[in-house]
Amino acid sequence: MQNIVDEKRIARGAQIGKIATFAGLGFLVVGLIVSLVFKESPLLLLSFGCLLLGLLASSIGSINMGRWVREPRADQALVQGLKGFDDRYLLYNYVLPAPHVLLGPTGLWVFTMLGQGGTVRYEGGKLRRDLSLRRIFLFMSEEGMGRPFKEADAQVQALQQFLDTNGVDGDLEIDNALVFFDPRVDLVVTDPPRPIVVPKGLKRAIRKQTEKKLSSAQYQRLKELFEGAVAKN
DSSP: OEEEEOHHHHHHHHHHHHHHHHHHHHHHHHHHHHHHHOTTSTTHHHHHHHHHHHHHHHHHHHHHHHHHTSSSOHHHHHHHHTTTOOTTOEEEESSSSSSEEEEETTEEEEEEEEOOOEEEEEETTEEEEOOOHHHHHTTTTSOOOOOHHHHHHHHHHHHHHHHHHTTOOTTOOEEEEEEEOOTTEEEEEOSOSSOEEOGGGHHHHHHTOOSOOOOHHHHHHHHHHHHHHHHHO
């Protein structure tokens, strides 16, 4: 498999995470000092402002550090999970309208990456996380799961619009999988409407699509289009 990744975007995200983390720490320290030195002064309000800014910046920093610095990152987890596919499979990370796209001879996939750990359940048509002490302690520094199906549909739609804009056959089907890549995740999944897997289950999910979905002409057209998008970055 060939891995195409925007290293500049990863470096930029990591830098934002580091700057926000240090800025948050600075605001917290300033707020603490002001609260101790100016106990009876109107400047005490400044300490509250610094503390709020510190918490906000620290939260932004922690989320970005978790996304762009902590390993395995989403792109690294995908590379490991798809290891063994031949060079006809091309994995595009952060270079197309959808963050993680796989092009192969059997189809086109968008992977929606979710970095939450703990126990995650899909039951009754809904995804939810079990409450745990770790989740409580990290509620301000860990990225929330949000609405993963809606996010996944938006990513697929963004890629579809890109294909439509560039004159690619509108009948082309884009598959989607939700991938939980935190090594500490425990998935409990019952009859999902689309694959919900950890990285090591990706190849199995892809291979279940036994029908060849792309003709040679379609595959080549998509490859050339994606190469052009990469060249513009």
